Amino acid sequence: MDRLEEKTTSKEIIYEGRIIDLSIHQVALPNGKESKREIINHPGAVAVLAVNKEGKLILVKQYRKALEKSIAEIPAGKLEKGEDPKACAARELEEETGYRAGSLEKVMSFYTSPGFADEIVHLYEAKDLSQGKAGTDEDEFVELLEATLDEAVSMIRDETIHDAKTICAIQHYRLTEK
Amino acid sequence: MDRLEEKTTSKEIIYEGRIIDLSIHQVALPNGKESKREIINHPGAVAVLAVNKEGKLILVKQYRKALEKSIAEIPAGKLEKGEDPKACAARELEEETGYRAGSLEKVMSFYTSPGFADEIVHLYEAKDLSQGKAGTDEDEFVELLEATLDEAVSMIRDETIHDAKTICAIQHYRLTEK
Numbered sequence: 388m389d390r391l392e393e394k395t396t397s398k399e400i401i402y403e404g405r406i407i408d409l410s411i412h413q414v415a416l417p418n419g420k421e422s423k424r425e426i427i428n429h430p431g432a433v434a435v436l437a438v439n440k441e442g443k444l445i446l447v448k449q450y451r452k453a454l455e456k457s458i459a460e461i462p463a464g465k466l467e468k469g470e471d472p473k474a475c476a477a478r479e480l481e482e483e484t485g486y487r488a489g490s491l492e493k494v495m496s497f498y499t500s501p502g503f504a505d506e507i508v509h510l511y512e513a514k515d516l517s518q519g520k521a522g523t524d525e526d527e528f529v530e531l532l533e534a535t536l537d538e539a540v541s542m543i544r545d546e547t548i549h550d551a552k553t554i555c556a557i558q559h560y561r562l563t564e565k
Numbered sequence: 566m567d568r569l570e571e572k573t574t575s576k577e578i579i580y581e582g583r584i585i586d587l588s589i590h591q592v593a594l595p596n597g598k599e600s601k602r603e604i605i606n607h608p609g610a611v612a613v614l615a616v617n618k619e620g621k622l623i624l625v626k627q628y629r630k631a632l633e634k635s636i637a638e639i640p641a642g643k644l645e646k647g648e649d650p651k652a653c654a655a656r657e658l659e660e661e662t663g664y665r666a667g668s669l670e671k672v673m674s675f676y677t678s679p680g681f682a683d684e685i686v687h688l689y690e691a692k693d694l695s696q697g698k699a700g701t702d703e704d705e706f707v708e709l710l711e712a713t714l715d716e717a718v719s720m721i722r723d724e725t726i727h728d729a730k731t732i733c734a735i736q737h738y739r740l741t742e743k
Contacts, residue, residue: 391628391635391706402579402587404603407681409580409587412630422704424630425582427605429681450569451679452590452602457569458679465680495721497729499677500684501629501636502643503585503607508729526600528569543673551675551686551729558736 391417393424406430406465407504429506433476434463436494436556437486437513443533444557445516446548447483450528459532459542460550463508476511481519483529489515494559499551508552510559536561569595571602584608584643585682607684611654612641614672614734615664615691621711622735623694624726625661628706637710637720638728641686650687659697661707667693672737677729686730688737714739 393414402409408428416422437445450457464479466472473491481487494510521531534542539557542548548557571592580587586606594600615623628635642657644650651669659665672688699709712720717735720726726735 389628389635391626391708393628393630395630404589405601407587407603407605409585411582414630416704417706420704423583425585426631427585427681428631429678432680448569450567450571451676452571452573452592453604453606453681453683454676454679457567458676460679463680495727495732496724497727497732498629498632498636499729500607500682501632501638501728502610502641503605503631504678504682505631506678506681507727526594526598528595530569546674549673549675549685550679551677551733554673554675555729555732555736558733558740562736562739 393417393422396421425503427504429504430466430468431507431509432463432465433472433479433509433511434461434552434556435476435480435488435491435511435513436461436560437480437484437488437516438560439486439516439533443535444539444560445484445486446532446534446553448530448532458550459548460553461556463552472509473511476509480513482522484531485519485521486513486516487519488513489517494556497555510552510556571595571600574599603681605682607682608644608646609685609687610641610643611650611657611687611689612639612730612734613654613658613666613669613689613691614639614738615658615662615666615694616738617664617694617711621713622717622738623662623664624710624712624731626708626710636728637726637731639731639734641730651689654687654689654691658691660700662709663697663699664691664694665697666691667695672734675733688730688734
């Protein structure tokens with residue numbers, strides 16, 4: 388029993404799309420009053436912290452239509468229906484960067500925009516990278532970037548990197564690596 | 566000129582809401598093919614890293630309808646139209662927690678879900694907290710939580726805290742405080 392719960396009294400589905408769905412919930416608040424919540428449902432995603440044998444962090448530059456610009460991010464991608472997050476992480480890393488992970492360890496999971504969306508990102512750390520075979524989705528265009536940890540920290544400072552999952556991953560790396 | 570740019574060839578507005586708007590863009594990809602992008606527009610938000618005189622991190626527990634559960638987050642809120650992010654950070658901290666900041670310093674800004682949304686979060690660090698006056702929005706119910714840094718780190722580890730902006734803030738605090 389959650390004292391803060393907002394119970395749905397009615398729900399309207401506005402849009403069911405390829406990646407996201409939008410619905411409007413009429414909710415009863417804890418004080419009995421009514422309000423409205425706009426909710427995006429998303430299948431979830433994975434992201435991969437990968438550092439190659441030269442100690443360089445693997446990033447990809449990708450055009451983000453929502454931002455109308457390209458930004459640098461760690462390799463990431465959305466989960467296919469029923470897909471295992473770890474398998475998805477291995478697939479996305481290789482497709483986007485050409486690196487194959489010897490092993491993948493779960494770092495953590497986090498919600499990205501809990502105020503309006505249920506998207507969760509599962510962050511993995513890739514170990515023992517070797518050369519695999521790049522080959523992106525037919526409608527995905529990415530450029531590989533490699534950065535030393537110092538460069539990545541500078542990129543956060545000057546907002547060349549300003550993506551939450553990428554910052555979480557880099558800070559995690561700084562906190563755990565020697 | 567961005568080589569990765571995806572130019573909109575047509576756009577359909579699906580929904581214009583209280584907080585988010587949804588539109589579908591038909592885009593021309595860099596290889597000339599067409600694809601579709603589902604885009605959420607959001608006014609942006611602020612979040613506040615605040616540690617009180619006892620060294621405790623200030624968190625709030627809030628029901629998130631998108632997740633159908635309450636989660637622990639740093640104080641945060643969306644920007645009102647034309648609102649200065651720093652003024653918004655001061656307002657949200659006091660409204661949600663009853664703490665007033667002596668000063669607020671910008672830490673960084675990050676996009677939360679660049680794959681489908683333009684939401685940006687501006688993270689501030691509050692200094693010199695004093696007692697202010699709590700009083701949340703009429704349709705917002707929050708509970709104050711205070712955690713030592715060790716407790717917050719454990720909460721990330723066991724996924725009691727699994728919100729990207731909150732993790733970014735706690736990691737930043739660990740990396741910068743003595």
